[in-house]
Amino acid sequence: MYSYYAIQFSIFYQSVYSNKPSFLTTNAYEEAEPFVNACPIAPESSYTYTVSLGSQAGTFWYHSKLSIQYADGFHSPLIIYDPADPHSSLYDVDNEFTLVQLDWWQNSSLPLMADYEASGIVPISDSGLVNGAGHFNRSPEVPWSIINVVQGKCYCLCVGTFIDTLLINTCGAYQLSWT
Incomplete structure (x- = not known):
């Protein structure tokens, strides 16, 4: 994710699960709870989320977990296709x-x-x-x-x-x- 705007944000992948001990990843810093276990992505900087998807496929979505950015449109669908x-x-x-x-x-x-x-x-x-x-x-x-x-x-x-x-x-x- 790259922040092109003069705001900071944090991303949460809704309903994406993993069998790993951590919800999404093996890295607790990628859990997207800003100021709890992750720093928000600063303006004009980037962060690469590494998400273990396993065999799941379907329609999911992601949204910002910082402040109330979700309500103002900071969200998008996330489609995971199954090649088989x-x-x-x-x-x-x-x-x-x-x-x-x-x-x-x-x-x-x-x-x-x-x-x-x-x-x-x-x-x-x-x-x-x-x-x-x-x-x-x-x-x-x-x-x-x-x-x-x-x-x-x-x-x-x-x-x-x-x-x-x-x-x-x-x-x-x-x-x-x-x-």
């Missing part, structure tokens, strides 16, 4: 589409955190985003996120639900099945 995927013969199209679902707030995280600390009430997100697009009643309408597919083909879709808000996924008049 036993289900690969089921798909006509694989490794092309990722569906990312996230919470979204109209305000930045700092005022939300101040309100939470004063009241003890957890802020509820204003909307949900799907691949960065969503609707909110005080903002201009943004087109929905669309993934174009060809009828009759079977797709492998990586779905990351990094969200507390309830979202209902639909597929128009088509049948959507999960395997």
